[in-house]
Amino acid sequence: MTLSNQQKTEDVAAGIRKRVFLHTMRNNGGYLSQACSAAESLAFLYNEALKLGEPTLPKVPLPFSGVPSASNPDAFTGAGYHGPFAPEYDRFIISPAHYALVIYSALIQMGRMDEHALDHFNRDGGSVEMIGAEHSPGMEVTTGSLAQGLSMASGIAWARKRKDEQGLVWVYMSDGEFQEGQTWECLAAMAYHGIDNIRVVVDVNRQQCDGAMSSVLDLGDLPARVSSFGVTCRSIDGHDLDAFRKAADSTEAGKPLIILANTSPYQGMEFLKKRFPRLHYVRFKSAEERQEMQSAIAAELRIDEAEIARI
Amino acid sequence: MVEIVNRPYAKAFETFATARPEVLCLSADLTSSCEIDGFRDRHPDQFLSLGMAEQNMLSFAGGLAMQGFRPFLHTFSVFLYRRPYDQLINSIAYSNRKVRLMGFLPGITTPGGITHQAIEDISVMRAIPNMTILECGDATEVETVLEVADSIDGPVYVRVLRGEVPRLFSTPFEFNKLRTLSEGDDVLVVTSGVCTEEALRAAEPLKNRGIGIHHLHVSTLKPFDRDGLIRVARGKKGVVTLENHTINGGLGSLVAEILAEEGLGVKLRRLGLQDTFAHGASKPYLMKKYGLDASALVAAIGDVLGKTLDIPDAELEAVRLDTVHSAQKAEAL
Numbered sequence: 001m002t003l004s005n006q007q008k009t010e011d012v013a014a015g016i017r018k019r020v021f022l023h024t025m026r027n028n029g030g031y032l033s034q035a036c037s038a039a040e041s042l043a044f045l046y047n048e049a050l051k052l053g054e055p056t057l058p059k060v061p062l063p064f065s066g067v068p069s070a071s072n073p074d075a076f077t078g079a080g081y082h083g084p085f086a087p088e089y090d091r092f093i094i095s096p097a098h099y100a101l102v103i104y105s106a107l108i109q110m111g112r113m114d115e116h117a118l119d120h121f122n123r124d125g126g127s128v129e130m131i132g133a134e135h136s137p138g139m140e141v142t143t144g145s146l147a148q149g150l151s152m153a154s155g156i157a158w159a160r161k162r163k164d165e166q167g168l169v170w171v172y173m174s175d176g177e178f179q180e181g182q183t184w185e186c187l188a189a190m191a192y193h194g195i196d197n198i199r200v201v202v203d204v205n206r207q208q209c210d211g212a213m214s215s216v217l218d219l220g221d222l223p224a225r226v227s228s229f230g231v232t233c234r235s236i237d238g239h240d241l242d243a244f245r246k247a248a249d250s251t252e253a254g255k256p257l258i259i260l261a262n263t264s265p266y267q268g269m270e271f272l273k274k275r276f277p278r279l280h281y282v283r284f285k286s287a288e289e290r291q292e293m294q295s296a297i298a299a300e301l302r303i304d305e306a307e308i309a310r311i
Numbered sequence: 312m313v314e315i316v317n318r319p320y321a322k323a324f325e326t327f328a329t330a331r332p333e334v335l336c337l338s339a340d341l342t343s344s345c346e347i348d349g350f351r352d353r354h355p356d357q358f359l360s361l362g363m364a365e366q367n368m369l370s371f372a373g374g375l376a377m378q379g380f381r382p383f384l385h386t387f388s389v390f391l392y393r394r395p396y397d398q399l400i401n402s403i404a405y406s407n408r409k410v411r412l413m414g415f416l417p418g419i420t421t422p423g424g425i426t427h428q429a430i431e432d433i434s435v436m437r438a439i440p441n442m443t444i445l446e447c448g449d450a451t452e453v454e455t456v457l458e459v460a461d462s463i464d465g466p467v468y469v470r471v472l473r474g475e476v477p478r479l480f481s482t483p484f485e486f487n488k489l490r491t492l493s494e495g496d497d498v499l500v501v502t503s504g505v506c507t508e509e510a511l512r513a514a515e516p517l518k519n520r521g522i523g524i525h526h527l528h529v530s531t532l533k534p535f536d537r538d539g540l541i542r543v544a545r546g547k548k549g550v551v552t553l554e555n556h557t558i559n560g561g562l563g564s565l566v567a568e569i570l571a572e573e574g575l576g577v578k579l580r581r582l583g584l585q586d587t588f589a590h591g592a593s594k595p596y597l598m599k600k601y602g603l604d605a606s607a608l609v610a611a612i613g614d615v616l617g618k619t620l621d622i623p624d625a626e627l628e629a630v631r632l633d634t635v636h637s638a639q640k641a642e643a644l
């Protein structure tokens with residue numbers, strides 16, 4: 001699976017699902033359902049929408065080099081995998097930090113990170129953390145405390161507008177973040193200040209840690225709620241690439257664009273449906289359970305099970 | 312061999328809460344991570360799901376308390392005080408409301424990185440008037456902390472341990488009383504939380520070398536058993552504190568304050584995060600890296616005694632309990 005950036009977006013999405021699945025099986029658990037819901041969104045963003053330069057960090061992820069401080073010149077952020085900061089390039093802020101495994105897989109699939117970079121995942125002393133932090137590949141801000149990414153991105157966008165930079169600010173969010181008040185405070189601020197160089201894609205999979213959002217704290221008519229804040233809101237089928245293309249082209253002057261990507265937490269891995277509503281982190285209670293899932297999903301993804309045994 | 316108790320909180324909370332109808336169980340989308348999923352399923356009338364919205368949860372709990380309910384809030388430690396700090400002060404602490412904040416995965420016991428690691432919670436909570444701070448160090452304390460917390464007339468913050476928890480103590484959590492784990496004349500060691508288990512690893516090797524350690528375990532951080540500390544600190548060659556927290560504002564700081572106020576003039580070494588954020592990695596790795604482990608404790612004891620204690624890691628490893636913690640549920644944050 002060596003990849004150029006000439007891939008079809010469908011293939012990028014398939015590659016993301018496959019990589020997250022392989023990793024989950026090899027490591028006895030993982031954020032698998034997030035790959036199901038997010039694959040098309042991230043494939044569309046990385047392969048079509050984002051205007052990014054070549055990575056500035058080595059393809060093999062660096063070890064963790066200490067927390068940021070005035071006395072630590074070695075601290076870095078994972079934004080380098082999105083290329084250099086330049087006025088003409090876009091920025092991509094990832095807010096749900098627990099989607100890290102999916103993001104890393106997307107970076108590998110896009111050839112921005114080494115083919116074996118996931119071997120560094122959740123390893124002591126590494127930067128490829130389970131919950132991404134700003135030193136983790138693809139991350140520019142520390143967003144493991146959810147619902148802060150949008151606000152930081154808005155600040156970046158406002159500042160870029162002030163400086164007449166052409167590049168856009170894209171944000172990836174999860175729907176759980178719409179339970180935190182800060183998200184709504186930010187929508188109000190973005191609308192009020194007419195921040196129109198920002199594009200937000202939300203993975204509306206209607207899932208959260210405890211299960212279906214409807215059983216925890218329902219979001220109700222999310223498109224109506226978001227729209228009422230005076231932003232441009234497009235609610236689409238989050239597995240339909242044409243719908244993404246259309247939505248991304250449908251900006252309105254003076255308004256931020258929020259694309260609500262309505263997704264399924266088992267898209268492409270129907271077997272996971274059996275686990276509903278416990279999908280947040282897929283783990284196995286027994287070897288049999290693991291084997292059953294492995295065979296079923298490998299068949300769905302047309303993966304030779306022998307590939308899973310590779311160390 | 313040390314007994315390992317699986318999910319002690321789950322059972323303890325259910326027994327405790329079902330006997331007290333005014334107790335309400337609040338959750339912020341980390342229900343199974345806080346071991347209250349069984350309670351939710353079996354006692355839905357006593358359970359309130361508030362979603363991932365901690366600021367609202369804290370103020371909401373203030374309202375419940377005003378009406379005579381005693382809300383027990385469940386989420387990771389960090390999410391109880393960082394984001395909803397203003398709510399904690401104004402909806403709960405100022406009015407001295409009986410709200411119980413049950414904080415899971417304290418300090419560096421989580422691999423979730425700085426966003427998940429409550430490393431300054433005790434410091435922040437200590438600064439809040441009316442607040443009581445409790446910290447569990449073993450399964451017995453997890454099992455018996457609920458009644459203690461519930462007996463307090465005012466807000467309480469508890470650092471809870473989850474998953475597979477060792478049983479170190481045979482007597483229940485006693486409010487504002489230090490536990491004496493060993494007596495000795497040379498150095499006073501004061502530990503709390505998971506650091507107590509860690510410190511116990513150094514006990515035998517130190518004893519074998521003829522060093523007298525007086526070891527205190529702290530489970531009530533605010534208020535603090537001041538007299539209990541002074542009594543045994545007097546006359547020691549040094550004091551060492553070890554905590555799963557930054558050294559600023561937590562156990563080390565409060566011991567320093569007391570030693571200074573009493574004019575004891577005894578040397579003090581504070582072990583813990585040395586004014587730094589940590590990052591995401593396993594608990595044993597982080598404890599070693601940031602000097603929260605038995606070998607760091609041995610080095611600090613040597614330091615206050617003015618000698619080098621050559622205790623090889625292997626000797627400390629030999630009594631490690633980690634192996635029996637095999638199925639520790641680190642993932643699924």
Ligand SMILES: Cc1ncc(C[n+]2csc(CCOP(=O)(O)OP(=O)(O)O)c2C)c(N)n1
Nearest residue numbers: 144145146174175176177207208209340363
């Ligand atoms: C402020 C905050 N509260 C709680 C958590 C713990 N947590 C991690 S993921 C999550 C919710 C998951 O829902 P969502 O964001 O929609 O992600 P998905 O279900 O798609 O994985 C929660 C509550 C957190 N990371 N940040």
